[in-house]
Amino acid sequence: MSGExxxxxxxxxxxxxxxxxxxxxxxxxxxxxxxxxxxxxxEPYGACRLCLVEVKGARGLLPACTTEITxxxxxxxxxxxxxxxxRTVIELLLSDHPDDCMTCESAGSCVLxxxxxxxxxxxxxxxxxxxxxxxxxxxxLIERDPNKCVLCGRCVRICEEVxxxxxxxxxxxxxxxxxxTPYDHSLLDTPCLxxxxxxxxxxxxxxxxxxxxxxxxxWDVKKTDTICPYCGVGCTITLWTKENRIVNVTAPIDxxxxxxxxxxxxxxxxxxVNSPDRLKSPLVRQRDGSLxxxxxxxxxxxxxxxxxxxxEQYGPDSIAGLASxxxxxxxxxxxxxxxxxxxGTNNVDHCARL
Amino acid sequence: MSGKDRVVVxxxxxxxxxxxxxxxxxxxxxxxxxxxxxEVAETGCIGYCFAEVLVEIQxxxxxxxIYGEVKPNDVPLIVEGHLxxxxxxxxxxLLIEGRKTPEADFLKKQKRIVLANCGLIDPENxxxxxxxxxxxxxxxxxxxxxxxxxxxxxxASGLRGRGGAGFPTGQKWNLCAMAQGKDKYIVCNADEGDPxxxxxxxxxxxxPHAVIEGMIIGGYAIGATHGYIYCRAEYPLAxxxxxxxxxxxxxxxxxxxxxxxxxxxxxxxxxxxxxxxxCGEETALIASIEGKRGMPRPRPPFPANKGIWGxxxxxxxxxxxxxxxxxxxxxxxxFAKMGTVGSKGTKVFCLTGKVRRGGLAExxxxxxxxxxxxxxxxxxxxxxxFKAVQIGGPSxGCLPESLLDTPVDxxxxPAxxxxxxxxxxxxxxxxTCMVDLAKYFLTFTQMESCGKCVPCRLGxxxxxxxxxxxxxxxxxxxxxxxxEKLAIDIKEGSLCQLxxxxxNPVLTTLRYFRDxxxxxxxxxxxxxxxxxxxxxxxIDPEKCTGCGVCLKNCPxxxxxxxxxxxxxxxxxxxxxxxxxxxxCRFDAVYTV
Ligand SMILES: Cc1cc2nc3c(=O)[nH]c(=O)nc-3n(C[C@H](O)[C@H](O)[C@H](O)COP(=O)(O)O)c2cc1C
Ligand code: SF4
Ligand code: SF4
Numbered sequence: 001m002s003g004e005x006x007x008x009x010x011x012x013x014x015x016x017x018x019x020x021x022x023x024x025x026x027x028x029x030x031x032x033x034x035x036x037x038x039x040x041x042x043e044p045y046g047a048c049r050l051c052l053v054e055v056k057g058a059r060g061l062l063p064a065c066t067t068e069i070t071x072x073x074x075x076x077x078x079x080x081x082x083x084x085x086x087r088t089v090i091e092l093l094l095s096d097h098p099d100d101c102m103t104c105e106s107a108g109s110c111v112l113x114x115x116x117x118x119x120x121x122x123x124x125x126x127x128x129x130x131x132x133x134x135x136x137x138x139x140x141l142i143e144r145d146p147n148k149c150v151l152c153g154r155c156v157r158i159c160e161e162v163x164x165x166x167x168x169x170x171x172x173x174x175x176x177x178x179x180x181t182p183y184d185h186s187l188l189d190t191p192c193l194x195x196x197x198x199x200x201x202x203x204x205x206x207x208x209x210x211x212x213x214x215x216x217x218x219w220d221v222k223k224t225d226t227i228c229p230y231c232g233v234g235c236t237i238t239l240w241t242k243e244n245r246i247v248n249v250t251a252p253i254d255x256x257x258x259x260x261x262x263x264x265x266x267x268x269x270x271x272x273v274n275s276p277d278r279l280k281s282p283l284v285r286q287r288d289g290s291l292x293x294x295x296x297x298x299x300x301x302x303x304x305x306x307x308x309x310x311x312e313q314y315g316p317d318s319i320a321g322l323a324s325x326x327x328x329x330x331x332x333x334x335x336x337x338x339x340x341x342x343x344g345t346n347n348v349d350h351c352a353r354l
Numbered sequence: 355m356s357g358k359d360r361v362v363v364x365x366x367x368x369x370x371x372x373x374x375x376x377x378x379x380x381x382x383x384x385x386x387x388x389x390x391x392x393e394v395a396e397t398g399c400i401g402y403c404f405a406e407v408l409v410e411i412q413x414x415x416x417x418x419x420i421y422g423e424v425k426p427n428d429v430p431l432i433v434e435g436h437l438x439x440x441x442x443x444x445x446x447x448l449l450i451e452g453r454k455t456p457e458a459d460f461l462k463k464q465k466r467i468v469l470a471n472c473g474l475i476d477p478e479n480x481x482x483x484x485x486x487x488x489x490x491x492x493x494x495x496x497x498x499x500x501x502x503x504x505x506x507x508x509x510a511s512g513l514r515g516r517g518g519a520g521f522p523t524g525q526k527w528n529l530c531a532m533a534q535g536k537d538k539y540i541v542c543n544a545d546e547g548d549p550x551x552x553x554x555x556x557x558x559x560x561x562p563h564a565v566i567e568g569m570i571i572g573g574y575a576i577g578a579t580h581g582y583i584y585c586r587a588e589y590p591l592a593x594x595x596x597x598x599x600x601x602x603x604x605x606x607x608x609x610x611x612x613x614x615x616x617x618x619x620x621x622x623x624x625x626x627x628x629x630x631x632x633c634g635e636e637t638a639l640i641a642s643i644e645g646k647r648g649m650p651r652p653r654p655p656f657p658a659n660k661g662i663w664g665x666x667x668x669x670x671x672x673x674x675x676x677x678x679x680x681x682x683x684x685x686x687x688x689f690a691k692m693g694t695v696g697s698k699g700t701k702v703f704c705l706t707g708k709v710r711r712g713g714l715a716e717x718x719x720x721x722x723x724x725x726x727x728x729x730x731x732x733x734x735x736x737x738x739x740f741k742a743v744q745i746g747g748p749s750x751g752c753l754p755e756s757l758l759d760t761p762v763d764x765x766x767x768p769a770x771x772x773x774x775x776x777x778x779x780x781x782x783x784x785x786t787c788m789v790d791l792a793k794y795f796l797t798f799t800q801m802e803s804c805g806k807c808v809p810c811r812l813g814x815x816x817x818x819x820x821x822x823x824x825x826x827x828x829x830x831x832x833x834x835x836x837x838e839k840l841a842i843d844i845k846e847g848s849l850c851q852l853x854x855x856x857x858n859p860v861l862t863t864l865r866y867f868r869d870x871x872x873x874x875x876x877x878x879x880x881x882x883x884x885x886x887x888x889x890x891x892x893i894d895p896e897k898c899t900g901c902g903v904c905l906k907n908c909p910x911x912x913x914x915x916x917x918x919x920x921x922x923x924x925x926x927x928x929x930x931x932x933x934x935x936x937x938c939r940f941d942a943v944y945t946v
Contacts, residue, residue: 012708047806061846066652085809085847092812125836126816151805160531170647170805174891175815177805288577 007073014339023051023065033120034086034110035079037152038065039201040253041260048152050086050115053077061085090115095124096131096175098147106205108218112150113204113287129175138186141194141210141268146178148227149206154178155198162261167192200250200260215247216240228266231258232328235266246270267352281299311343320347359392359437361385364408364473366399366559367591372406373425377729380429385437392437398560400473401461401714405448408473411436417451463693463701463716463729468676472560472714477518477595483563489608491682495571504575505531508678512687512698517543517671518749519851520697522763525670529642529658530576533666540620541662541669542569542576543639544585544592547631548747551778554672556714558585558592561676562599566622568675570609571682573620576668582620586629586638596624596822609771611882617796630746631802634852636669638804646900649851656881671776671938673702693719697763701774705731707781708738711712711721715779717762724758728782738783742866746775748795749855750938752788773855784812787882788867792859793821799856813844817860826887830877838864883945886930890946893934896922897942904934904943 007021007198009031016025021044026033036048044065052061056074061082064075076082084293101107115121127243132331133146156168156179167190171180181190199207221240228235249267253260272278282299294302310318313317321339323332332350345346363369363378377879378396385392402408405422413639419665421432428446435441442450445479448457460527475482483489495504509524530538542565546554559566569581585593600622603609611619627633633648640661642648661667677699681689690698697719703726710732717726723743727733734740743761744752751772753760760766767774783789800814820837823829841857841864848854864871873879880888893913895906898920905913905921912928916920922932923943934943 015584046849047808049807049809049849052847063652063849076429081846084839088843089808089847095816096812124813126819126840128816128819150808151811153806166396170649173632173805174801174803175805177803177811190562272431330548 005069005071005073007069007071007075008014009075010077016069018068020054020069022055022062022067022069022073025069026064026075031077032113033064034064035187036115036150037154039154039158042201043155045153045157047107048150048275049095052082052085054079054082085219087119087121088271091124091126094121095128097127097150098130098207100148102149104205104215105208106132110205111203118353130177133178135232135260137210138184138251139188139192139194139210141264142187142192142196142199143208143210143213145206145208146352147206148204149179150204151177151179152203154203157208158197158201161198163193163195163341165191192337193269194264195262196264197261200262200269208247209268212240212248221247225255227256228262229302229326230263230265230269230323232332234328235262237262239270246273262308298299307343315345317347319343319345320349323348323353355519359390359414360395360410360412361392361437362397362410362412362476363715364394364399364406365396365408367472368399369406369408369557370490370591377407377409377424378424380426381433384429384433388433388438394475395479397474398477398625399556399714400461400560400676401464401469401716402457402473402711403713404449404711405457408448413437413440416440417453418449418450418656419447419451421446422448422457427472428670433838434764457711457732459732460713460715460730463725464671464716466716467700468557468564468673468702469560469716470680470782471564472556473595476559477560477562478598479531480563480599480606483561487683488563488679489567489606491679492567492570493609493614494682495574496614496618501531501575501577504571504682507686508575508681511681511689512693513674513677513681514697515671516521516673516701516777517669518746518773521773523670523674526658526670526715527572527576529656530666530668533659535665537580537663537665537669538576538578539575539662539806540569540576540581541639541643541671542581542583542675543634543636543665543669544583544589544591544672545587545627545631545634545639546672546776547629547634547710547802548749548778550706550780551704551747551776553704553714553777555589555592557590557672557676559595562592563593563603563765564676565672566596566599566603566609568678570603570620571678572668572670572675573616573767577667578620578668581620582643582662583624584633584643585624586594586626586633588629588723593624593626600624609750614694630804631798632804632850632898634851635852638850639669640667645833646730647804649806652849652850678738689913694761694763694765696765701762701777703777703779705779705781706787707744707779708734708783709736709781710731719763720761721763722759723753726762726779727758731781732784734781736786740782741782741786742788742791743772744780744782744791744795744859745773745778746773746855746858748798749773749851749858750775750778751858752791752866753862754866758865764788771858771865773858785882785884787871787884788827788881789824789865790820790882790884791882792863793818793825796821796856797858799923803852803856807847807849807853809847810849810856812847813840814856816840817857818907821860824871824874825880825885827878827885828872829871831875833875834864834868834871889930889932890925891923891928891930891942892946893921893923894942894944899940901939901943903937903939905938907933 004015009026014025014029034050037045046063046066051064054076055062136144148330158167159168168179221242224239228237235258238250239246249270251260251262284294323335336348365374381605399851407424409424412421435443505527513523514520515554554675630648632638633642635650638648657667692699700718702716705715715730743755751803755771760770796818800818801811804810821832841861845857870881883889900918912925914922914923
């Protein structure tokens with residue numbers, strides 16, 4: 001292939017294209033390099049310093065996430081120096097992190113927990129001042145625990161780069177740097193769309209779904225990939241179920257048209273599934289105003305009879321059709337065909353236009 | 355200049371802080387009252403910071419005289435004695451043209467290129483600058499040199515960036531000139547965030563046109579379309595003078611559209627920064643100019659390729675630009691004759707701390723530390739003993755007496771564990787505790803860390819905590835190893851050079867003054883007698899005359915004793931404020 005760049009990572013011959021980073025090529029070749037601030041949906045950031053690698057001939061260590069590959073490059077992903085820095089980074093993060101894995105929502109899917117496990121860091125040798133921030137949950141969906149934040153900036157960046165809402169930013173400096181909203185306002189008073197993309201980006205338990213709280217963690221739920229029923233985009237979602245009830249919805253980063261992105265409905269709008277108000281069969285309104293449960297067959301013929309009667313009596317333009325955004329393009333096509341060809345009117349529209 | 359008598363007052367920030375404005379008012383009042391036909395002018399800082407307020411008198415038929423430490427009530431004497439009666443007031447005179455005075459060494463041992471005009475011309479008057487050869491270099495460049503020739507000249511001069519890293523300026527200009535982009539930016543880094551550094555401020559306040567001329571020449575050399583001067587808002591006088599200088603240069607056709615009819619155009623805007631140390635780092639500076647939070651990003655891409663708004667951008671320090679007109683006027687060869695093999699020209703240092711003559715010292719590269727501190731600076735104050743010098747501010751290192759013969763250049767200082775940095779030079783004597791000094795610099799860097807990367811944000815905080823407990827006598831034997839390991843990991847692991855250099859003060863004090871750390875930890879003793887938790891205060895009965903000064907001034911009533919008999923300090927009541935040490939005229943109070 002033309003334009004192919006060849007390099008060696010830990011002695012293994014690898015190749016990639018111009019513009020690809022060491023991290024991308026390493027991952028493709030199943031060479032593990034730890035990261036915390038890296039999210040493949042976002043521009044590389046180079047902040048956590050876990051992915052530092054040694055490149056032959058380079059001055060100092062380089063972050064694999066931002067360093068582009070070059071022909072003949074020789075990379076070492078694990079040396080004594082590198083591992084010392086990685087361990088120090090983990091120890092430093094744990095020195096200002098609550099000892100809360102027992103009850104943390106993210107236990108089991110937390111990058112920091114995995115790293116501490118892998119490096120066998122039980123207790124940080126750098127015990128010192130720790131932060132005691134209040135939990136921020138003055139909204140129905142997103143809970144923020146700044147004590148657990150590792151300042152990777154993934155929430156800040158996903159909200160800016162992908163969502164375009166720019167709700168979060170960094171404030172203060174040094175040890176007291178923290179992620180916040182403008183003037184520390186509640187998310188309700190910001191342009192937040194409650195899409196929960198920030199939750200999907202957070203590698204630790206600093207951003208979690210309020211409605212999933214206490215309902216089941218990564219390891220004790222069943223995970224089923226499916227398609228979101230809300231609209232025609234057809235995002236791939238993962239339903240987390242426990243005791244046959246949905247307790248959380250996430251999106252796999254490597255699948256589907258959405259590649260890990262979701263909107264507020266897809267991520268949080270699943271409660272209708274187990275709602276007692278949910279319609280499970282057709283109902284026909286009776287003359288006294290009450291609703292009667294009928295079979296699908298009965299309901300369809302009831303509609304057909306009455307449409308035919310109304311069309312006969314008042315003409316086709318007395319009927320209009322309004323389609324739903326939850327339908328696919330194909331379904332919407334069939335729907336307008338039905339209204340135009342079968343009913344004989346152009347009175348057809350779609351809720352997305354309203 | 356006419357043959358008229360002239361009085362010039364140094365009104366840079368340092369002069370103003372020392373009371374220069376009231377001295378100026380007093381001079382105007384005196385001159386008006388006596389109806390003297392004398393011209394009164396102001397100037398920037400000449401660098402005699404230890405002797406502010408400075409007043410220069412130029413009287414026909416007499417040598418120029420600079421008076422130091424002038425107070426408003428000295429003014430009538432100077433006006434009457436010198437201006438009217440023509441007598442030099444010897445005890446107040448700092449410098450007398452053509453004569454030897456004790457403080458003349460301060461200037462004589464320097465080599466002034468960058469500071470040549472500072473304290474001599476009126477920085478707000480473009481004609482003063484032009485009269486010293488100002489804008490000649492620009493004319494020479496625009497009328498007879500191609501951009502490549504300009505870059506070659508700068509490369510040949512060997513000029514290296516004065517902002518800290520010492521990157522060859524000509525090479526940097528070449529990189530930016532090669533880069534493609536619709537727009538190109540030339541930026542002057544005037545953030546100067548190091549505590550104890552004020553050389554850039556002095557140049558901006560004392561000779562703003564030199565920096566602007568350097569920028570225009572640089573802009574032409576790389577093909578820049580826009581210019582920014584990123585100056586901290588805490589420098590209001592510098593900002594005002596820069597804005598005036600830009601306006602004046604524009605009205606004379608040195609700046610703006612079609613400069614001197616050459617076809618080259620450049621505009622320069624002053625952007626005020628909110629004073630974060632990290633905003634001096636070039637990628638953070640770019641973010642700040644773009645209106646974002648000042649946080650560094652990894653390089654590459656370097657600003658030369660991707661800078662402001664993604665366009666090629668060249669960033670140089672104030673002093674770097676101020677060297678450029680001189681090099682063009684005097685040729686690269688002459689510049690390259692000064693200095694060492696790898697470091698050419700001069701460097702301006704801010705001499706502060708326990709040195710006798712603190713101020714601006716511009717010396718040839720390769721001058722030894724001893725020459726700077728003892729030659730220019732006149733040695734240690736109050737006859738005390740030199741202990742160490744911290745070079746390069748909080749990013750630099752602390753060098754001991756045994757290294758005083760180290761030449762100041764880009765190669766020798768790093769070899770000793772320090773850096774040239776921006777040129778801060780803090781001299782400390784035997785009353786300074788080295789652990790406490792390291793703690794002081796760490797306090798600054800951990801506070802100024804932008805918080806982006808883990809080693810710097812959390813690592814410097816933890817280092818500071820370890821240093822704090824050592825100073826309190828609570829250090830553990832393993833703390834020295836822990837500090838050293840953390841320091842190295844932060845140095846190699848941080849994203850930008852704020853974190854990358856923050857451990858230097860600790861690493862160098864550990865290297866050269868390790869025994870002081872050990873004394874704090876093992877013996878619970880502070881050898882310099884400074885760490886309050888580790889010292890007790892005593893009065894030597896042999897030396898005490900019983901004068902009672904300490905007793906009267908002790909804020910906690912810890913001292914007792916009859917008049918003319920030795921006094922004693924009650925350890926339980928003493929709050930260790932050091933007031934007695936400061937007050938005792940017989941050196942009778944000591945610490946253990
Ligand atoms: C934390 C930090 C602070 C800095 N502050 C300044 C500064 O105040 N002024 C400056 O000129 N350079 C500063 N620098 C260096 C700049 O990043 C850059 O190297 C310099 O402006 C380039 O100019 P030069 O090549 O003329 O030296 C700083 C660097 C770091 C890492
Ligand atoms: S809240 Fe989570 S995603 Fe956001 S900066 Fe903190 S750790 Fe990173
Ligand atoms: S080293 Fe410090 S200042 Fe530089 S990016 Fe990291 S946290 Fe910010």
